[in-house]
Amino acid sequence: MTDRTLDMALPAANSRPSAAARALAALRRLPAPALFGGAVVLFWVIAALTVQYWGLPEPLQIAGKRLQAPSLSHWLGTDALGRDVLSRTLHGAVFSVPVAIGVVAAGVAIGAALGAIAGYVGGVVDGLIMRLVDVTVAFPPILLAMTVAAILGPGLVNAAFAMVIVWWPIYARLMRAQVLEVREREHVEAAVAGGAGHTRVLCVHILPLCWTPILVNATMDFGQVVLLAASLSFIGLGASPPTPEWGSMISEGASRFYNWWVAFGPGMAILTLVLGFSFLGDGLRDLLDPRSS
Amino acid sequence: MAYDVLARPLRLMGSTALALTLAASLATSLSSAASAQEKDTLVIARSMDVNALDPARAFCDTCQIVLTSIYDPLTTLAPDNKTIVPRLAKSWEANENQTVFTFHIDPTAVFADGSPVEGKDVKWSFERLKNMKGNPSFFMDGVKSIEVTDPKTVVITLDASNSEFLNKLSAGFTGVINSDVAIAQGATADADADKTDKAEAWFLTHSAGSGPFALSAYRPDDELRLTRNEAYWGKKPAFSEVVFRQTKDSVAQAQMLESGAADIAMQIDMDTAGSLASPQVKTEIIPSYNFLYIALGAGAKSNTVPLTPDVRKAIALAIDYEGMIDFTVGGKGKKQSTAIPNGFSGTEGLPERKENLAEAKELLKKAGVPDGFEIEAVYPNDNIYGVDINLMMQKVQQDLARIGVKVSLKPSTYPVWRTQVNGDGIPLTAVYYAPDYYGTGQYADYFAMMPGTSWSKRAGAANNPAIINSKEAPLLAKALASAGADQEKAFHELALEMMADNIIIPMVSPDLVLAHRADIEGVRYSACCNLPVAEISRKK
Numbered sequence: 001m002t003d004r005t006l007d008m009a010l011p012a013a014n015s016r017p018s019a020a021a022r023a024l025a026a027l028r029r030l031p032a033p034a035l036f037g038g039a040v041v042l043f044w045v046i047a048a049l050t051v052q053y054w055g056l057p058e059p060l061q062i063a064g065k066r067l068q069a070p071s072l073s074h075w076l077g078t079d080a081l082g083r084d085v086l087s088r089t090l091h092g093a094v095f096s097v098p099v100a101i102g103v104v105a106a107g108v109a110i111g112a113a114l115g116a117i118a119g120y121v122g123g124v125v126d127g128l129i130m131r132l133v134d135v136t137v138a139f140p141p142i143l144l145a146m147t148v149a150a151i152l153g154p155g156l157v158n159a160a161f162a163m164v165i166v167w168w169p170i171y172a173r174l175m176r177a178q179v180l181e182v183r184e185r186e187h188v189e190a191a192v193a194g195g196a197g198h199t200r201v202l203c204v205h206i207l208p209l210c211w212t213p214i215l216v217n218a219t220m221d222f223g224q225v226v227l228l229a230a231s232l233s234f235i236g237l238g239a240s241p242p243t244p245e246w247g248s249m250i251s252e253g254a255s256r257f258y259n260w261w262v263a264f265g266p267g268m269a270i271l272t273l274v275l276g277f278s279f280l281g282d283g284l285r286d287l288l289d290p291r292s293s
Numbered sequence: 294m295a296y297d298v299l300a301r302p303l304r305l306m307g308s309t310a311l312a313l314t315l316a317a318s319l320a321t322s323l324s325s326a327a328s329a330q331e332k333d334t335l336v337i338a339r340s341m342d343v344n345a346l347d348p349a350r351a352f353c354d355t356c357q358i359v360l361t362s363i364y365d366p367l368t369t370l371a372p373d374n375k376t377i378v379p380r381l382a383k384s385w386e387a388n389e390n391q392t393v394f395t396f397h398i399d400p401t402a403v404f405a406d407g408s409p410v411e412g413k414d415v416k417w418s419f420e421r422l423k424n425m426k427g428n429p430s431f432f433m434d435g436v437k438s439i440e441v442t443d444p445k446t447v448v449i450t451l452d453a454s455n456s457e458f459l460n461k462l463s464a465g466f467t468g469v470i471n472s473d474v475a476i477a478q479g480a481t482a483d484a485d486a487d488k489t490d491k492a493e494a495w496f497l498t499h500s501a502g503s504g505p506f507a508l509s510a511y512r513p514d515d516e517l518r519l520t521r522n523e524a525y526w527g528k529k530p531a532f533s534e535v536v537f538r539q540t541k542d543s544v545a546q547a548q549m550l551e552s553g554a555a556d557i558a559m560q561i562d563m564d565t566a567g568s569l570a571s572p573q574v575k576t577e578i579i580p581s582y583n584f585l586y587i588a589l590g591a592g593a594k595s596n597t598v599p600l601t602p603d604v605r606k607a608i609a610l611a612i613d614y615e616g617m618i619d620f621t622v623g624g625k626g627k628k629q630s631t632a633i634p635n636g637f638s639g640t641e642g643l644p645e646r647k648e649n650l651a652e653a654k655e656l657l658k659k660a661g662v663p664d665g666f667e668i669e670a671v672y673p674n675d676n677i678y679g680v681d682i683n684l685m686m687q688k689v690q691q692d693l694a695r696i697g698v699k700v701s702l703k704p705s706t707y708p709v710w711r712t713q714v715n716g717d718g719i720p721l722t723a724v725y726y727a728p729d730y731y732g733t734g735q736y737a738d739y740f741a742m743m744p745g746t747s748w749s750k751r752a753g754a755a756n757n758p759a760i761i762n763s764k765e766a767p768l769l770a771k772a773l774a775s776a777g778a779d780q781e782k783a784f785h786e787l788a789l790e791m792m793a794d795n796i797i798i799p800m801v802s803p804d805l806v807l808a809h810r811a812d813i814e815g816v817r818y819s820a821c822c823n824l825p826v827a828e829i830s831r832k833k
Contacts, residue, residue, distance in 0.1 A: 080620070255544065
């Protein structure tokens with residue numbers, strides 16, 4: 001099945017278009033919502049990388065009178081300290097986007113490595129790793145993340161660490177299932193018969209065929225990580241003030257119901273980024289992993 | 294959470310809904326709104342911090358209201374918030390040096406079960422309060438003996454002069470309990486009461502007082518119900534029932550008030566109060582005796598730079614006090630010079646705290662840290678008296694950055710904060726305080742840099758004995774041994790010393806929003822009793 005997925009991504013045999021052309025062709029096959037999601041995600045990534053050059057008011061400095069409603073000079077108003085909410089919201093991407101990427105990347109790295117070992121080696125090792133996965137998954141994710149973050153103390157790095165602990169088991173399960181399936185194929189048997197070592201068999205003959213579901217899942221998970229990071233900050237276990245982190249900004253706004261704009265900016269930021277990742281993940285799944293659609 | 298077993302639509306819906314929920318502010322829980330109340334019931338929307346309802350164990354702002362409604366103390370505070378007037382004690386005498394107090398209990402006073410209030414009940418209640426060794430036990434500090442000379446007369450002897458002793462006895466925690474009833478429920482006043490008393494749970498659902506109300510039900514995180522004491526010996530309250538409905542945040546309280554689901558709300562912050570539009574709601578903004586302060590832990594283990602008197606003064610001079618009031622309570626608050634509320638004895642004519650960046654920088658230079666330093670701020674992440682402490686500390690952070698002092702903010706939960714501040718100490722912290730009775734002594738006992746006070750310990754007197762101010766203890770003794778102008782003068786000198794310590798630096802004394810439905814009368818704020826519920830009525 002996975003081979004077929006790869007085939008779909010391969011170009012026609014006779015001509016070999018450039019990488020750019022292939023990427024464009026793949027893009028064209030993405031459904032419209034996925035393209036929209038991709039655009040939103042791209043916006044936030046660009047914002048995270050370049051927002052300091054946009055000429056916005058300093059996110060930590062007082063920019064005007066406190067609690068001003070949205071106006072032309074402050075598009076999303078000002079918060080209780082008089083800081084520009086739009087600037088703080090856009091600067092929030094500097095924290096949320098890298099945290100999302102970092103947590104998912106670390107989760108994939110740890111989970112995929114352990115899952116691959118469990119699936120390939122089997123036996124006691126498999127049992128041990130998978131029981132650890134079962135135990136971790138048994139806890140509600142937010143509860144586990146809260147516990148870890150509370151033990152480590154508040155802070156964005158600690159929150160990210162807590163989220164990695166919550167996240168890796170998903171990828172371990174996925175990877176193990178893939179490896180178990182691919183391990184039984186003829187080409188692997190042929191490689192083993194040909195005298196290839198375990199490392200070579202795993203890395204060259206098995207792993208390259210296992211990545212697709214992980215990739216799809218990871219794209220979906222970016223959004224969930226953004227949401228969990230915001231939740232941790234909302235309850236005071238994530239970013240510490242005055243960091244313009246979305247969750248803590250919403251927490252500041254939550255007690256000011258009548259000044260709705262304080263929470264509106266970061267709320268919309270989370271909404272768009274999470275939706276963006278979800279749409280993109282869905283599209284990628286349709287494209288790369290047709291059997292699960 | 295994106296586990297692979299979840300179906301795609303569910304995931305999308307889940308993430309969208311979660312994001313929306315976050316955006317729509319998780320904290321507003323409006324579900325508890327009830328329909329308009331019957332005429333005979335008073336509903337108070339309140340975030341209840343009840344830790345116990347036993348006068349010898351309780352210690353919270355809500356307890357002040359509830360306990361003074363159920364248990365009559367010997368004295369109470371007049372509406373001027375200064376004069377002590379009789380309650381259970383019809384009259385009293387004190388000897389000249391304020392060490393022996395004789396109280397005559399009102400002969401008409403009876404408990405809710407009809408039995409008369411007697412000296413033995415007073416003695417039993419006070420001894421139990423002392424022997425319970427709990428949070429409010431300090432009310433009995435300095436009490437040497439309690440004698441019952443006849444069923445209606447009690448003589449209390451103190452170790453040292455205390456001209457504020459009568460004020461102390463107006464606090465709800467010193468309320469008199471019906472000893473016969475409580476003993477039958479396992480209560481004891483013995484010296485080992487802290488270990489042998491078994492009545493804590495009983496007091497959570499029952500009461501045994503002589504006050505205008507009796508406790509009829511308490512369900513934590515839901516409601517607390519008082520019913521009128523039909524046997525009350527004083528002026529009967531207008532309402533037959535008072536319900537405190539647990540309502541966590543300011544906005545929810547405001548909405549309950551606007552919808553008519555609550556008659557009174559006392560924890561509405563200034564910004565929300567400004568948004569109340571209904572003509573059915575009346576808001577009064579009055580000065581309070583509450584305050585929020587920052588405190589410098591000169592003996593804290595994690596200090597990077599010694600917090601010498603010069604450094605502490607520099608920090609005090611770097612705060613923009615006017616701006617602080619504007620940012621924390623929208624300008625609806627007062628400056629306060631030292632850790633004694635405005636209006637309390639000794640505070641009149643205190644110099645105002647003022648910002649002076651040039652002098653602050655000069656002082657840092659003198660202290661050898663011209664470029665400033667880094668300091669860690671751990672504080673409870675609470676919203677109290679309408680002030681978001683997190684916000685207040687962000688303002689402190691900005692202000693101190695102007696003299697190069699870089700503050701790293703570490704909001705924490707109250708229990709974690711308490712462990713740290715009483716353990717290794719915290720270089721810079723922020724907390725709050727509300728009075729338990731009208732009297733300056735309580736502030737000296739808690740905040741002054743005298744050996745053994747809570748804040749001298751927290752500020753690290755054990756590591757840094759230099760913070761002890763030897764002038765303060767004699768001034769307090771002098772103040773408590775005198776009265777009138779002499780007392781005022783001694784307290785004033787003490788206040789100046791406490792101000793110069795610069796360990797406790799008040800940020801703001803927030804005004805209090807008293808918001809109630811337009812048909813409610815008699816709502817007022819009291820320094821002893823918080824909200825005297827028995828005085829409230831509904832217009833006919």
